[in-house]
Amino acid sequence: MNTVLDIKGLKVDFEIKGRKISSPIRGIDLSINAGETHGIVGETGCGKSLTALAIMGMLPANALRTGCISLGDVGELTPENIQQNRGNTISMIFQNPHSAFNPVFTIEQQLLYVARAKGFSSDESHALFPDRLKEVGLVEIHRILKSYPHELSGGMLQRCMIAMALLSKPKLLIADEPTTALDATIGGQVLTLLKRLQKEQGFAMLFISHDVTAVARVSERIAVLYAGKIVEDGPTAEVLGDPQHPYTKGLLGAIPSRNKARGTLAAIPGTVPSNTLGMTGCAFKSRCHLAVPQCDEEPNLTPHGHTSVACWEVRT
Amino acid sequence: MLRIIWKRVTSAFLVLFAASFFTFFLSRIVPNDPALAYIGGKTTAADEQKVRTLLGLDQPLPIQYFKYLRDMLKGNWGYSLSTKQPVLSEILRRLPATLELIFFAVGFALFLGIICGIIAAKKPKGFASSFIRIAAIAGISVPAFWLGLLLQLLFVGKFHIFPATGEFDIDIKFTNPIHHITGFPLFDSLITGNFTALTSGLKHMVLPALTLSAYSFGLITRMSRGNLLEVLGQEYINVARANGISERLILFKLALKNAIPPVITVTGLSTAYLITGTFFVEQVYGWPGIGGFAANSLISVDYPAIMGITILGAVGYLVINFLVDIIYAKLDPRVKL
Amino acid sequence: MITKVKAGFTFIRGDIWTAISTFILTVFVLVAVLGKWILPYPSEGTGTANVDHLHIGPGAAHWLGTDELGRDLLSRLMYGARSVLFTSLLVVIVAALVGTVLGLMAAFFGGWIDSAIMNISSLFLSFPPLLLSLVAVSLLGPGLKNSLIALMISWWPWYARLIRNEARFVKLRPFVEIAESMGVSRRRIIFRHLLPNVTSPLIIQFAADLGTVILAAGSLAFIGLGAQPPAADWGLLVAQGRSVIFDQWWISTFAGLAIFLVVLAFNSLGDVLRDHFDPRRSK
Numbered sequence: 001m002n003t004v005l006d007i008k009g010l011k012v013d014f015e016i017k018g019r020k021i022s023s024p025i026r027g028i029d030l031s032i033n034a035g036e037t038h039g040i041v042g043e044t045g046c047g048k049s050l051t052a053l054a055i056m057g058m059l060p061a062n063a064l065r066t067g068c069i070s071l072g073d074v075g076e077l078t079p080e081n082i083q084q085n086r087g088n089t090i091s092m093i094f095q096n097p098h099s100a101f102n103p104v105f106t107i108e109q110q111l112l113y114v115a116r117a118k119g120f121s122s123d124e125s126h127a128l129f130p131d132r133l134k135e136v137g138l139v140e141i142h143r144i145l146k147s148y149p150h151e152l153s154g155g156m157l158q159r160c161m162i163a164m165a166l167l168s169k170p171k172l173l174i175a176d177e178p179t180t181a182l183d184a185t186i187g188g189q190v191l192t193l194l195k196r197l198q199k200e201q202g203f204a205m206l207f208i209s210h211d212v213t214a215v216a217r218v219s220e221r222i223a224v225l226y227a228g229k230i231v232e233d234g235p236t237a238e239v240l241g242d243p244q245h246p247y248t249k250g251l252l253g254a255i256p257s258r259n260k261a262r263g264t265l266a267a268i269p270g271t272v273p274s275n276t277l278g279m280t281g282c283a284f285k286s287r288c289h290l291a292v293p294q295c296d297e298e299p300n301l302t303p304h305g306h307t308s309v310a311c312w313e314v315r316t
Numbered sequence: 317m318l319r320i321i322w323k324r325v326t327s328a329f330l331v332l333f334a335a336s337f338f339t340f341f342l343s344r345i346v347p348n349d350p351a352l353a354y355i356g357g358k359t360t361a362a363d364e365q366k367v368r369t370l371l372g373l374d375q376p377l378p379i380q381y382f383k384y385l386r387d388m389l390k391g392n393w394g395y396s397l398s399t400k401q402p403v404l405s406e407i408l409r410r411l412p413a414t415l416e417l418i419f420f421a422v423g424f425a426l427f428l429g430i431i432c433g434i435i436a437a438k439k440p441k442g443f444a445s446s447f448i449r450i451a452a453i454a455g456i457s458v459p460a461f462w463l464g465l466l467l468q469l470l471f472v473g474k475f476h477i478f479p480a481t482g483e484f485d486i487d488i489k490f491t492n493p494i495h496h497i498t499g500f501p502l503f504d505s506l507i508t509g510n511f512t513a514l515t516s517g518l519k520h521m522v523l524p525a526l527t528l529s530a531y532s533f534g535l536i537t538r539m540s541r542g543n544l545l546e547v548l549g550q551e552y553i554n555v556a557r558a559n560g561i562s563e564r565l566i567l568f569k570l571a572l573k574n575a576i577p578p579v580i581t582v583t584g585l586s587t588a589y590l591i592t593g594t595f596f597v598e599q600v601y602g603w604p605g606i607g608g609f610a611a612n613s614l615i616s617v618d619y620p621a622i623m624g625i626t627i628l629g630a631v632g633y634l635v636i637n638f639l640v641d642i643i644y645a646k647l648d649p650r651v652k653l
Numbered sequence: 654m655i656t657k658v659k660a661g662f663t664f665i666r667g668d669i670w671t672a673i674s675t676f677i678l679t680v681f682v683l684v685a686v687l688g689k690w691i692l693p694y695p696s697e698g699t700g701t702a703n704v705d706h707l708h709i710g711p712g713a714a715h716w717l718g719t720d721e722l723g724r725d726l727l728s729r730l731m732y733g734a735r736s737v738l739f740t741s742l743l744v745v746i747v748a749a750l751v752g753t754v755l756g757l758m759a760a761f762f763g764g765w766i767d768s769a770i771m772n773i774s775s776l777f778l779s780f781p782p783l784l785l786s787l788v789a790v791s792l793l794g795p796g797l798k799n800s801l802i803a804l805m806i807s808w809w810p811w812y813a814r815l816i817r818n819e820a821r822f823v824k825l826r827p828f829v830e831i832a833e834s835m836g837v838s839r840r841r842i843i844f845r846h847l848l849p850n851v852t853s854p855l856i857i858q859f860a861a862d863l864g865t866v867i868l869a870a871g872s873l874a875f876i877g878l879g880a881q882p883p884a885a886d887w888g889l890l891v892a893q894g895r896s897v898i899f900d901q902w903w904i905s906t907f908a909g910l911a912i913f914l915v916v917l918a919f920n921s922l923g924d925v926l927r928d929h930f931d932p933r934r935s936k
Contacts, residue, residue, distance in 0.1 A: 056558055087560025094558075099551040104573050104648055113570070114559045148649045164559060331779045338785075450670060453924065457917040459868055461875045462891055462909025465898055469906070473899045592783040596872060600895075614791040615877050622788055629784045 002034040003072065004171050004204035005055070010067035012047075012054055012228075020064075022275045024050050026228040026283075028067075029301070030206075032221075034171070035198065037205040039219030039236070041212050041251070045272050047228040048208045052174045055206070056092055057082030072171050088118060091165035095177035097157035101149035107160055108145035111167070118168045132163045137193055155186035159193065166197065173198075174206045179214050191217050212252065216240055224248045227273055227283035234307025244309045246288045282311070320641075328634050335630045336388065336623060340381050388627070394620030398612065403624040407606060412500045413483055414594055414605030420525035422587055425532035430579065432533075433540020438567070440545060448537060455534025460593050464527040464600035471523060478523050481602030485516045524601045528593055532586035539582045543575040550574075577647045584640030588633045674921035681915050684731050685738035692732060694725035699732055699885075711903055718903040721893060726904060730911050733885030737915070740797065741866040744804045749859055751805075752812020753851075759813065760820030771817065774810035783807070783869055790878040797886070800879040804869060808862070815858055819851040853930040860926055864919030871912045887912050 012025040025047045032038045040048050053059050055069055057079060070076045074089055094100045102110055108129065115125040133141045136159040149157060158178060165173060175194065179187030195218055198205055209215050215222060216236055223233040224245065232245040243249045250268040270287035273279065281296040282288070288295070290313040301308040387394070393403040432452070436445040472480045479485065483501065492512040494505045502521070505513040547553065548571055556566050594607030595614075602608070606628070613621035645651045689695055693716075702722035709719045717726040759770040777785065789803035871888030873879035880886035882893070887908045894904025 058554065058557060083560065083562075085560075086558060092555075092558045094551065094555055096551060100555045102552045102556070102570055102574065103650055105570070113556070113561055113565065117559065117561045117565070150650055161555075327779075331776065334776045335780065338788075446670070453920050454913075454917060457864060457868070457913060457920050459871055459875075459888070459891075459909055459912050459916070461872060461888075462905070462912065465891070465895060465905050465909065469898055469902050473902070588781045589783075591781045592787065595787070596876065599876070610787075611876055614787055617791055619792075622791060626780070626784065626788055629781050630779060633779060633781050 003031050004034050005030070005032040005072075005206065006068075006070045007031065007055070008068045010051070010054060010069065011065070012050055012059065013064045013066075014060075014062055015064055016062060020277065022277055024228050025054065028225075028228075028230055030223060030230070030233075032172070032204040032206060034072075034204050035202045036221070037195075037198065037207050037219045039207045039209070039215035039222045040225050041209060041215050041222060042225035043210060043251075043272050046225045048210075048225055049176055051225075052092060052176045052206070052208055055172075055174060056086060056090065058086075087114060087165075087170075088168050089170050090172045090174065091168070091170040092174040092176065093158075093161050093165050093178050096181045097154050097161055098149065098181075100161055101157060103149055106146055106148055107152070111145075111160075111164055114164055115167055120167075128167070132167060133160070135166075135197070136160070136163045137189075138163075154182050155189065158182060158186075158190055162190075162193065162197070166201065166203075169201060170203055172204045172206065174208070176208045177210070178207075180209065180211060187214065188217075194218060212240070224251065229283065229310065230301060230308075231284065231310045232307060233301060234305075238305070238307050244304055244307065244314045245311050246290050246313070247284050324634070324638055328631070331630050331634060332627055333385075335626050336385060337381070338626070340384060340623065384623075393624045393627075396613070396621045397618040398616050398621070403620045406609060406621070407624055407628060410604060410606045410609050412498075413603060414598070414607055416500055416502050417521065417524055417528065417594065417598075417603060417605060418587065418590055420521055421528035421590060422532055422583065424525055425529040425536055425586070426583060428529075429533045429536030430540050430576075432537045433544055433579075434567070434572075436537070436541040437544035437548060445541075448541070452534045452537040452541075455530045455532075455537070457534075458530050460527055460530065461596040461600055463530055464524070464597050467523045467527055468600070479520050483517060483520055483604055484513060485520075524597055524603055527600075528590055528597045531589060531593065532583065535582045535586045536579055539579050540575065543578055544571060547571045547574045573647065577644045577651075580643050580647070581640055584636050588636050591629055591632055668925075670921060671925050674918040674925075677914055677918040678922065681734060681918070682738065685734040688732065688735045692728040694728040708901060710901070717907045718901070720890070720904050721897060721901070726890075726907055729885045729890065730887065730908060733887050733890065734911075736797075736880065736884060736886055737867055737870070737912075740801055740870060741863055744801055744808060744866050744870070745859060745862045747805050748808035748862075749812050749855065752809040752814075753816045753855065755809070756813040756816025757820055757851075759817040760824055767817070770813060774813045777807065777810040778814070780807075783872070786869060786873065787876075787878070790873055795878045795881060797880040797884065800870060800873045803873075804866060808866070811862075812855075812858065815854060816851050819854050823850040857923055857926045857930060861920060861923030864916040864923070867912065867919070868916050 007028055007030040010025055010028040010030075011023070013020050014022045014024065028051060030038065040051065042048050050059070054065055055077070057077065059065060068076055071085065071089060074081070074085060077085065101107070105113075111129055112122070112125055115128065116122075120128065129145060130141050133144065138144055138156065138159050144152065144156065144160070152160070162178075173194075178194070179190050182190065191214060194205065194207075197203075205218070207215055207218050219236050221234065222236050222239045223230045224239065224247065225231070226247050232239055232243065232248045239248065240252065243252055247268070268287055273283060273286075281298055282291075285291045285295040290311075292312065294312045297312075299310045299312050301310045302314075304314055384394075391404060393407075395401065396403050396406055399406060432448045436448040439445055468480055471478045492510055494501055494510055494513050495508045497504050497507065502514065502517045505511075505517060548567075553566060553571060556570055557563075561570070594603075594605060595611045596607070597603070598605050598607030599611045606625070609621070610625045612618075613625060684691070689699065692699075702724060707719065707721070707723045709715055709723075711718045715725045715727065717730065720726050720729060755770050755774075759767040785807040786800070786803040789806055790800050793799040793803065870879055871886070871891070874886045874888030875892045877892065880889050882889065890908035891905045891912075894901065894906075894908060898905050
């Protein structure tokens with residue numbers, strides 16, 4: 001087993017003038033092996049994107065990160081070494097392909113900037129680009145290279161973004177909501193593409209989305225994130241087929257699907273807490289129908305078969 | 317491209333038409349008698365009548381206007397009432413000095429303005445940023461004529477660093493006369509290797525150019541800072557960072573190219589403002605350019621000269637706006653001319 | 654009421670620079686309004702020469718020195734504040750009024766009225782700023798009244814265009830169509846619906862323009878085409894001090910400084926208002 005990404009005890013706090021104002025990530029442990037995809041699902045505000053930023057070392061200035069993030073052979077990622085690794089051993093693709101590209105430069109020019117940052121020479125880059133673009137399933141490569149972002153479609157741009165991220169053959173690819181802004185069919189194609197590329201190149205992938213179906217399609221393992229903590233983590237089939245945590249059950253129950261019988265969609269009462277500062281115990285307890293007095297103490301992730309669940313009410 | 321030029325030219329004609337109509341109209345409805353202004357002094361009624369016929373002032377107004385338009389298109393812009401010389405040649409004679417002055421003023425404003433904008437955008441909350449913001453507002457608020465006097469007071473009167481007035485030291489004409497190739501004095505002295513004249517010219521240029529640049533500097537700094545801040549907050553900057561591109565490259569190449577186009581627009585706008593600014597600055601510094609000529613013409617109500625200046629001003633404004641549009645389109649591929 | 658005043662205070666206090674600007678403007682307005690009653694040397698301020706006191710620099714008796722006719726400069730400046738403030742107010746109010754009415758009409762009626770008004774405005778605006786004013790004053794003859802008329806003539810198109818664009822934007826919103834279809838009278842639509850929504854850009858432009866007009870009027874006076882002696886217009890005072898600038902530096906310096914500070918304060922205020930009303934717009 002070749003562990004590429006290993007996160008231990010990741011915590012992120014926001015502070016102003018030395019005073020903590022919120023704790024968006026309250027303790028995450030995660031590891032991903034080479035060639036494997038680990039998905040993170042959760043509602044907006046649970047801390048998914050912040051996790052990605054934390055790994056990339058791109059948290060806002062007033063954020064305080066603790067915990068250990070290490071990457072394969074590189075070792076621990078620190079503020080000192082993160083910049084070399086960015087776009088090199090770790091790459092990221094983003095949600096909105098139209099705003100991810102610089103409007104006043106052509107695709108080729110933007111790829112060139114990235115390539116040069118990795119140490120490719122101009123000539124090497126120009127030889128490299130057509131192949132890479134073909135790899136991500138693009139045709140009319142010459143036209144695309146000379147185009148400006150506003151002249152291309154969302155699907156094309158997303159493929160360019162993937163090509164750009166994979167230029168240096170990274171060990172880890174973080175995908176933050178890559179299909180959310182795309183049409184369903186295009187999104188599906190991008191997911192297939194990502195899986196194929198992963199098989200060919202062998203990188204580990206962290207796939208973040210609020211769209212459970214998308215995550216399910218590409219991930220071997222899924223972690224469910226709630227209020228900055230993982231509440232359930234395990235192989236995809238098990239987490240989705242037999243969810244244990246009450247939040248996971250609620251989340252999955254709220255998804256419209258052809259297989260479900262007609263009826264109303266279940267909704268979880270209440271809303272995700274916006275600020276967990278000062279909260280004790282399980283963050284879900286105010287919305288949970290299983291809540292008991294013991295929930296005033298924070299439950300940790302405990303193994304339950306092949307998955308891990310953070311809930312007192314789940315008997316091992 | 318040709319269609320754009322055509323559109324501009326037609327609207328240019330409309331503007332010039334309006335300009336000439338405006339000045340003509342005002343000059344004819346006011347109490348001052350142009351004939352008297354031309355002669356200026358003790359005259360007999362017969363002389364006045366002779367002048368009137370000479371200047372065509374006895375014709376009906378529409379015919380006067382028509383004649384005026386026709387002459388203007390032929391290049392005859394009338395004769396200045398004060399200098400008695402053809403207006404067009406007076407203007408063309410003085411144009412180079414003003415153009416050089418504007419060149420230095422705008423160049424300086426752009427250079428310093430963009431640098432200050434970058435500094436203020438990199439650390440928006442810092443002391444430097446606040447200082448620069450205030451300096452920018454000060455730039456647009458300061459009366460040019462006062463700044464000119466103040467600079468003269470300090471650097472000429474107190475510190476004796478710079479000369480007070482004029483474009484060159486007076487004796488340059490004799491000791492190191494400039495060989496005119498392009499007609500632009502400083503440029504000519506540069507390309508003919510006449511370094512005494514060049515240094516003299518540059519020394520004389522410093523204060524007027526600084527004075528004139530204040531307003532542009534303010535606008536450019538403000539726009540640069542604001543725009544750059546907005547650009548730096550965009551998603552594609554984050555993506556570039558995620559792809560490992562250095563902060564320096566991000567700022568100077570990727571962000572700047574996005575932030576610059578509106579700065580160009582603002583530069584054009586302030587340059588147009590500068591055109592009237594020269595009226596005051598050249599007067600204060602005794603600069604032999606159009607501004608001084610315009611100021612004197614306005615004071616002495618020299619109709620032909622005023623009309624000439626107005627036409628020139630409108631034309632200049634049009635040309636500047638046109639240039640700005642072209643440069644903007646070149647920089648931003650999303651904009652179609 | 655108390656909460657509004659409190660909100661006003663935090664609004665101002667947030668920034669030391671804003672506080673300074675507000676202070677300058679308050680002093681300016683007070684001096685302009687109280688005028689003659691608070692001059693240190695009332696008779697000199699209003700114009701009486703005092704030949705015994707020529708060439709006195711800044712000092713205890715005359716804080717800013719005396720001018721070329723021996724009059725206390727501070728008094729002259731204070732007396733001039735009134736003219737500076739009220740003339741620029743007049744120009745901006747008239748220009749704003751005319752421009753707003755025309756702009757609203759153009760936006761509401763559309764069609765040929767819109768084209769006519771906008772084309773005329775564009776024509777005026779296709780000249781470098783201030784050029785039209787300068788030419789108009791020159792041809793009308795120097796003097797305060799003519800300079801004000803000239804400024805009004807060149808200022809109204811800005812408002813017409815601004816208001817027309819803002820109003821058109823508002824007009825496209827559904828609630829106006831609904832009002833129209835319900836038979837609300839045209840006048841009501843203009844005043845009750847369009848106008849309130851264009852007030853914020855109007856206010857911002859107004860505040861900034863006050864400063865710009867003061868600058869323009871001062872420039873006209875400096876060049877000799879605006880207020881004439883023995884008026885105490887600040888631009889005029891700068892011009893008068895120019896001939897003796899190297900010896901009696903204080904005349905031009907302080908008169909110009911007054912213009913600078915007041916315009917600076919108005920522009921800062923305009924900025925603050927802009928941030929307050931619409932932080933979306935880039936500076």
